[in-house]
Structure formats: C-alpha cells, structure tokens
Amino acid sequence: MIAIQIGSGLRIPVAGTLLALAVVFGLWVDNHGVGRRAFGVATTGPTDRLTLTQAYEQWRAAQPGGAAAGKTMILIAVQGGASRAGYWTAVALSNLREAAKAKGVDIDPHIFALSSVSGGSVGAVGYAAMLKTAPDAPDFKLRLMRFAGENVLGGAVTGLLFPDLLQRFLPVTFLPDRAETLERSWEDAWASIDPTAPSAALMREPFLNLAPRAGEPWRPLLIVQGASENGGRRFLTSGVKFACDEIDAEDFLDSVGHDVAASTAILNGARFPWISPGGTFSAARCGAAGKQTDHILDGGYFDGAGAETLREMVRALYAIRARASETDPLDIVFVLIGYHDPDASKPTPALAVNDVFAPLFGLFASMSAHESHLAREMKLVGQSKIEAADPYVSRLTGEHLYAALVLCKGPMVAGGPDYDPPLDWTLSGEAKRYIENSVIATKPACNAKANAEAIDAVVDRLKR
Numbered sequence: 001m002i003a004i005q006i007g008s009g010l011r012i013p014v015a016g017t018l019l020a021l022a023v024v025f026g027l028w029v030d031n032h033g034v035g036r037r038a039f040g041v042a043t044t045g046p047t048d049r050l051t052l053t054q055a056y057e058q059w060r061a062a063q064p065g066g067a068a069a070g071k072t073m074i075l076i077a078v079q080g081g082a083s084r085a086g087y088w089t090a091v092a093l094s095n096l097r098e099a100a101k102a103k104g105v106d107i108d109p110h111i112f113a114l115s116s117v118s119g120g121s122v123g124a125v126g127y128a129a130m131l132k133t134a135p136d137a138p139d140f141k142l143r144l145m146r147f148a149g150e151n152v153l154g155g156a157v158t159g160l161l162f163p164d165l166l167q168r169f170l171p172v173t174f175l176p177d178r179a180e181t182l183e184r185s186w187e188d189a190w191a192s193i194d195p196t197a198p199s200a201a202l203m204r205e206p207f208l209n210l211a212p213r214a215g216e217p218w219r220p221l222l223i224v225q226g227a228s229e230n231g232g233r234r235f236l237t238s239g240v241k242f243a244c245d246e247i248d249a250e251d252f253l254d255s256v257g258h259d260v261a262a263s264t265a266i267l268n269g270a271r272f273p274w275i276s277p278g279g280t281f282s283a284a285r286c287g288a289a290g291k292q293t294d295h296i297l298d299g300g301y302f303d304g305a306g307a308e309t310l311r312e313m314v315r316a317l318y319a320i321r322a323r324a325s326e327t328d329p330l331d332i333v334f335v336l337i338g339y340h341d342p343d344a345s346k347p348t349p350a351l352a353v354n355d356v357f358a359p360l361f362g363l364f365a366s367m368s369a370h371e372s373h374l375a376r377e378m379k380l381v382g383q384s385k386i387e388a389a390d391p392y393v394s395r396l397t398g399e400h401l402y403a404a405l406v407l408c409k410g411p412m413v414a415g416g417p418d419y420d421p422p423l424d425w426t427l428s429g430e431a432k433r434y435i436e437n438s439v440i441a442t443k444p445a446c447n448a449k450a451n452a453e454a455i456d457a458v459v460d461r462l463k464r
Helices: 001-009 015-026 052-061 083-102 122-134 140-148 151-160 163-167 178-193 198-204 252-256 261-271 307-323 350-380 385-389 391-395 430-438 449-464
Strands: 071-078 110-115 221-228 232-240 280-284 292-298 329-339 402-408
Touching: 052 110, 052 307, 071 083, 071 122, 071 307, 071 449, 083 122, 083 140, 083 329, 083 430, 083 449, 110 122, 110 307, 122 140, 122 178, 122 198, 122 221, 122 261, 140 178, 151 163, 151 178, 178 198, 178 261, 198 261, 221 261, 232 307, 232 385, 252 280, 280 391, 307 350, 329 391, 329 449, 402 449
Parallel strands: 071 110, 071 329, 110 221, 329 402
Antiparallel strands: 221 232, 221 292, 280 292
16 A cells, blocks of 8 residues: 555556566466475475385284284275364264274274365374374374364465565565465464474474384374366375376375475365465376476365275275285275265256356366265275176175265254354354264254264274
8 A cells, every 4th residue: 555655646557567567477486386485494304105015014914913813994085175174074083083992992903094185184184193192192082173173264364465465576486375374374283282292393294204104003094185287187195105006196295206294285185275375396197207397286176085096095905915815804994074965966056046157056066076976986896796796806805884974064953043164264163063063963963863873883893
C-alpha cells in the first residue's frame, strides 16, 4: 500500500510494474525446491534401504514364533484429506493397537507396510515415529493424537502471504516458501510432545531413520505417495527400495540422490492444492537414464488411498515366496483407513448447477472412482479366478481379510443433525471429539459401530 501511494504521487504504475516483475522473475526464480531450507542446511543422508526381499525376510524373522511359524501380515492403506485424515489415521491406528494389547496381542510385528496419501501421511509417519521413540509409553495414543492434531494451517498461510509472496518480486531466490513453513509446523508439533527428549528433533532428521533396522524391533515400511506434475505417475518416498518390476512407480529418493527430512517426506504426499506448492526436483524414471525437472504434487491425484501400491506389493511378495519355495501360508489383512466408503455413491446435482459445473463434477468424481476402484482391487487380491488358478498363488496364499475403518458424516449427539469433519489443515475441538468417537461403538458417530467391529475382526484374526 505504501509503494502504491508513493507511486501514485510520482505517477508511476507501481502495481503494474510489480506484476510485470513477478512474471519476468518467475521465468527463473524458484524457491519451491523439495526439502529446501532458506536460512539453514537442508536435511540429507544416504538412501541405502532394504529391498522388498530383505524387508520381507526381516519382517518374517520378527514374527512371534520365529520365521518358520504361520504368519499374518497387515497392510494398511491410508486415505488423504488434510488434517482430518491425519487425525483420523492417528485415532484409528492407536485404537487398533490398544484393542490388540487389551486382548494380549502385540500388533506391531504384524504391520508390514503403511501406504499413505496426502494428510493421512501425518498420522502414518507419526505412528512410525512413536514406535521408534516411545513404543511402550502409557500415553502413546495421546502423544500421537497431539502431534496429528496440531494446527499447521497458520504456518502455511503465513508462508503464503508473506515470504512466499514477497519472493515473487525479487530476482534472487533466498526467502522460505510455504512448503518450508508447513514442514516446520510439523517439526514443531512433534517437538512440542516432549521438548527435552532426545527425539524432539526427529521430524527434522532423515526420513530413513524411521525405516526398519536390523537389531531393532520391527517397524512398518512407510510409503508416502506423491504424484508427478509432468506425467501423473506416482513418486514414492519409501522406506523400502522397490525393483522396477515390483512396483510400477518412481522412487523419489533415488531421483534426488539423497534422503530428506521426515517432515519433507510427509509433504511429498500431502501437497494439498494451493496450500503448499508443487515441489521442484530432478525426476528420474525407474530403470531409465537421465533426469528432467518435475514437480511433486499431492499423491491423491493418482490414488487417494495408496491402495494400488499395496496391491502391487502383494503380487511381488507372492513372487518372492515362490522363488524361496515357501510353503507355509501367509494370511494377509488389508486395512483401509479412509473418509468415505469406496462403494458409496453421491447424489446427483441439480440440473441448473450441473449445466455449469458438469466438467468439474465429472473430473473430481473420476478421481474418486479411480481411488474406489483401486481400493476394491486391494480387497480382491488373491481372490480372483485368475490368481486362484495360478499354482504359486494358490499355494502361497492364506486367508485374506479386508477391514475398512471409515470416517463419515453423522450426528454429534443421538438424533442430532449430521456433522461433517472439515477438510482443512486445522481442526476444532468438536471435530477432534467426533473423530475420536468414530471408533467407539456406543458413541453417536457415523459408522462407529462398524469401525469398532472392524478393529475387533483384525485383532481376532491375529489371535487365531
């Protein structure tokens, strides 16, 4: 405003000049590099990871009864949806863990992988971080929910309106962007749980510190799904190194050639449109030579639930077991933590509205339908006629279980109006209470009874 007032007095078109400068500087000024720190050193580290075969062998050795015992593997797909998804993931995972402990079952060794998208990555990465730092803490659930429920919208908006906006009018890149302020919000949220603990800086440290390691209790493989702006393909920030013929997706850490902070890994899946920018990086195709500049977007553009990665992983595990001539059964439990039922339909919009917005409605509905299709495919892995006819698959597949923990719109009190947890980067106390009630069968929240039964079904499968 001051510049405009001065320009008005001097008859200089300040606003037009600034807009022109922003366009010109935008040709080369880019402060959206993934993991970039404007006034500090970016977190790096080696990208050495377990292969899927090595991860399976390590998981197998960690099973109760040893590697030779029958095994139940839990694979969890986590849907996106900003802070709502992060908090719901934290609530669902911690309640599943508590329910197992109450029945004398240690669920931790059974969870092989967590595949997350968008805001669900906050809860998934936070869960793995709690398993690393305080697996036996009596307040495990409260700590995880506190981390996932922190208000991070303020940092993102501050970054957007001030340093990120100002950078558009400067010819040299040096200011932080809103991606950095959002990552720092998650880092601060984790540190606030126990500021004096040695693990207070864990979200600033390399992401692969959360990967399973020999000599430590098993932790699930974290797979955070982003999407390429250039090609639309998945870019996975993953704790396991997939071979090109195992997962039809690109490896983010291999592309950039170094590790990133755990907070950056979260954002690689949760680049919510406009709240955080597309992250610039040098992308490489799996098995191909050369790189090109690309931008990583929210993983929900490809698959809003991360289900396809798990589906492909199971097929790769079948092949690994076949090569090892394993004959013992492998029971697989698929758990989908999401916001809506993949099989649910939406009401038809009014005709007048549809005339104007039909292309947008169709675009967003097709994205949801793709996600729902992949979730149903995950549910049917190992059960199709083709797979059942395969001698390897039929010999190596045990009994599959599919359990969906669904957060949806419902009443806050019995007989009251429906309440819809907001799709936002901050949650009210009311929204948090509703989400917490959604796994308690006696509470008036949508699908609460079914969610509680799904948790019991998973735990009962482990007790067999």
